[in-house]
Amino acid sequence: GAVVSQHPSRVICKSGTSVKIECRSLDFQATTMFWYRQFPKQSLMLMATSNEGSKATYEQGVEKDKFLINHASLTLSTLTVTSAHPEDSSFYICSAIGLAGPRGTQYFGPGTRLTVL
Amino acid sequence: GQSLEQPSEVTAVEGAIVQMNCTYQTSGFYGLSWYQQHDGGAPTFLSYNALDGLEETGRFSSFLSRSDSYGYLLLQELQMKDSASYFCAVYTNAGKSTFGDGTTLTVKP
Numbered sequence: 001g002a003v004v005s006q007h008p009s010r011v012i013c014k015s016g017t018s019v020k021i022e023c024r025s026l027d028f029q030a031t032t033m034f035w036y037r038q039f040p041k042q043s044l045m046l047m048a049t050s051n052e053g054s055k056a057t058y059e060q061g062v063e064k065d066k067f068l069i070n071h072a073s074l075t076l077s078t079l080t081v082t083s084a085h086p087e088d089s090s091f092y093i094c095s096a097i098g099l100a101g102p103r104g105t106q107y108f109g110p111g112t113r114l115t116v117l
Numbered sequence: 118g119q120s121l122e123q124p125s126e127v128t129a130v131e132g133a134i135v136q137m138n139c140t141y142q143t144s145g146f147y148g149l150s151w152y153q154q155h156d157g158g159a160p161t162f163l164s165y166n167a168l169d170g171l172e173e174t175g176r177f178s179s180f181l182s183r184s185d186s187y188g189y190l191l192l193q194e195l196q197m198k199d200s201a202s203y204f205c206a207v208y209t210n211a212g213k214s215t216f217g218d219g220t221t222l223t224v225k226p
Binding site: 032034042043044046049093095105106107108109110111 | 150152158159160161162165204206212213214215216217218219
């Protein structure tokens with residue numbers, strides 16, 4: 001149980017285009033989903049917290065107009081990187097917290113590797 | 118805010134026991150989690166401690182001392198496949214986790 005999927009797993013795009021990444025909880029309802037980015041050999045940096053039906057809460061320094069987050073249902077959250085630039089190239093990972101399980105347990109998706117040319 | 122400290126690298130041999138430490142500073146502490154991440158992969162959940170003491174799951178054990186703001190992950194009977202990065206993360210009453218910079222474990226034959 002507690003499976004989280006992400007799509008696509010890998011994307012290469014041209015500078016200036018927008019990219020949408022989907023995060024789905026497959027076998028549980030996610031009350032909260034998180035979006036992280038991770039640069040090589042570095043830790044996970046939280047970008048935003050997403051609750052179903054409400055606006056996402058962005059961490060300091062994360063541009064909400066550039067990284068659009070939509071949490072349309074208890075099983076789906078999307079991250080859209082708008083007008084992507086090479087510096088946005090990174091590993092984007094979502095995670096979800098369900099109603100069951102110990103508090104604070106996050107189940108991670110497999111990640112999306114974004115390369116902006 | 119929150120801050121966590123982990124040693125950057127640890128090396129051990131197959132079959133040995135290794136302990137990876139994590140110290141933290143935070144407010145609104147709920148619990149400490151541990152995650153494993155192999156190169157190119159996403160983190161996977163290993164354990165969660167909300168109370169003081171030792172939690173054991175197979176070859177993995179995790180310890181927490183809330184009074185010392187300290188925890189550790191213990192791996193026994195090390196295998197080559199245990200080579201990975203290990204992150205501790207504090208979960209707070211803000212409803213989110215902050216991750217440490219991780220410890221890279223290298224297991225040698």
